Amino acid sequence: MIDIKLLQHLEGYLTEQRKEKFERILSQRTKHFTVATEDVYQLHNTSAVMRSCDVFGVQELTIIEEQNSKEIDREIAMGAQKWVDLNRHHSVKEAISDLKHKGYQIVATTPHENDSLLDDFDVTKKSCFFFGREMSGLSQEVIDEADCFLKIPMVGFTESLNISVSAAIILQHVTTKLKQTDVDWRLTEEEHLEKRLDWCKKTIKSYKEIIERFYEA
Numbered sequence: 715m716i717d718i719k720l721l722q723h724l725e726g727y728l729t730e731q732r733k734e735k736f737e738r739i740l741s742q743r744t745k746h747f748t749v750a751t752e753d754v755y756q757l758h759n760t761s762a763v764m765r766s767c768d769v770f771g772v773q774e775l776t777i778i779e780e781q782n783s784k785e786i787d788r789e790i791a792m793g794a795q796k797w798v799d800l801n802r803h804h805s806v807k808e809a810i811s812d813l814k815h816k817g818y819q820i821v822a823t824t825p826h827e828n829d830s831l832l833d834d835f836d837v838t839k840k841s842c843f844f845f846g847r848e849m850s851g852l853s854q855e856v857i858d859e860a861d862c863f864l865k866i867p868m869v870g871f872t873e874s875l876n877i878s879v880s881a882a883i884i885l886q887h888v889t890t891k892l893k894q895t896d897v898d899w900r901l902t903e904e905e906h907l908e909k910r911l912d913w914c915k916k917t918i919k920s921y922k923e924i925i926e927r928f929y930e931a
Contacts, residue, residue: 716904724915725914736910739771740901743771744773744892744899745774745905746840747842747843747889748772748843749763749767749772749774749842751763751777751877752806752846752852754846754847762881763775764798764800765878766881766885768794768797770882772885773799774799776809776842777802806853817840819841819842819862820861821843821844822844822860822864823863824846824857824865825863829862829863830863830865832884833867835864838897843881843884844856845877866880
């Protein structure tokens, strides 16, 4: 449970503009959709995907690092690493088990005989969009565990898009469509409060000392 008095105390260190911005952004945050990247080699791709998650209000990003393990590029993420929750897993099996436990269907973003075009995708289902390696795409393990397949319609000579571009296109489409439904897609009250507290801590300098003084008083 969130210590409401502590939260209110910390928010006293924020400007009214900052508090209003937090509330405005949190009101558009969702965990109805999430994204997972599988062993993406180019660091800027994962960082750019995180940035897209922030831009389109997706609160969580899962990174699977069976082979490649790197830190988020702060310049490319443009601060998104402060506002988007990052979940790291060292195996596909572990990641999929965790996501399914949370109620997500596994959506493989890859051309497949049983795939769905982006316009036809059912946004009412809680979904995690999987993106694979730059050259080889998603692993067979993800393909085998996928609940459905999704592709972006293309009409040019090029048959694929950069991972971060694909993620941005899909997230913009599904989040826009989701907000036109009756689905309760926003964060729960508890999740909302948790993020307010978390963002306060990431914004306020010397917040640890402030918290120590608060509990000593």
